[in-house]
Amino acid sequence: MAESKVAARGKGPKLPVIMTANDLLDGEVVFLGAEGWTFDPHGALVAEDEETAERYEAQGRQDLAANRIVDPYLVEVTVENGEVTARHFREAIRLKGPTIHPEMGKQAEY
Template sequence: MAAAPKRPPLPAILLANDLLDGDVVFAASDGGEIVWSRDPAAARIAHDEEGAARLEAFAAAELAGNRVVDAYLVDVAIEDGRPVPRHFREKFKTLGPSNRPDLGKQAGEGLSRTA
């Protein structure tokens, strides 16, 4: 029997890459349903094991439906009510083109420049 994959510390959010355009997407809430959003500030935050399991089930369905790739939970800190990834790789993915601060999420399409 295979061991269950290690889950990151909570709180956590779910991120993935959209299969059609490759953009980073975040699991968010829309009227109680889980949907994908390009806005990292809108990410649904799992504060407990039940919330994390719900996000993992959503990820499994979306992976099986070929809508996203590389879906995984990311541990976050909550800063000013927004989830901010604790690790560089995921924090970088919330911003956008690193060489063009006037484009991408850091230009106002998601996280603010100070995040």
């Protein structure tokens, strides 16, 4: 997949984006994937257009109301050769996992 074009949204982050949140029970970072919320950042669905981003936001609000997740929001990403990378430092850390022990957590698996 070639690098995605960044498109402006009316408000909020620029496209492309992924939806992230925290799992309600253990606080772990989760990502909206094809089968629901996943701990695997590589399973995150990427919204390349406004309509899809709005659908992801609606899913986040629905799952927040159902007490499945907390703090859902869209994250700006770039996509190069099928690899999703967060555009902001804080979100890059959330995608990879804790920085204190890189041999542990999600980052050790990838």
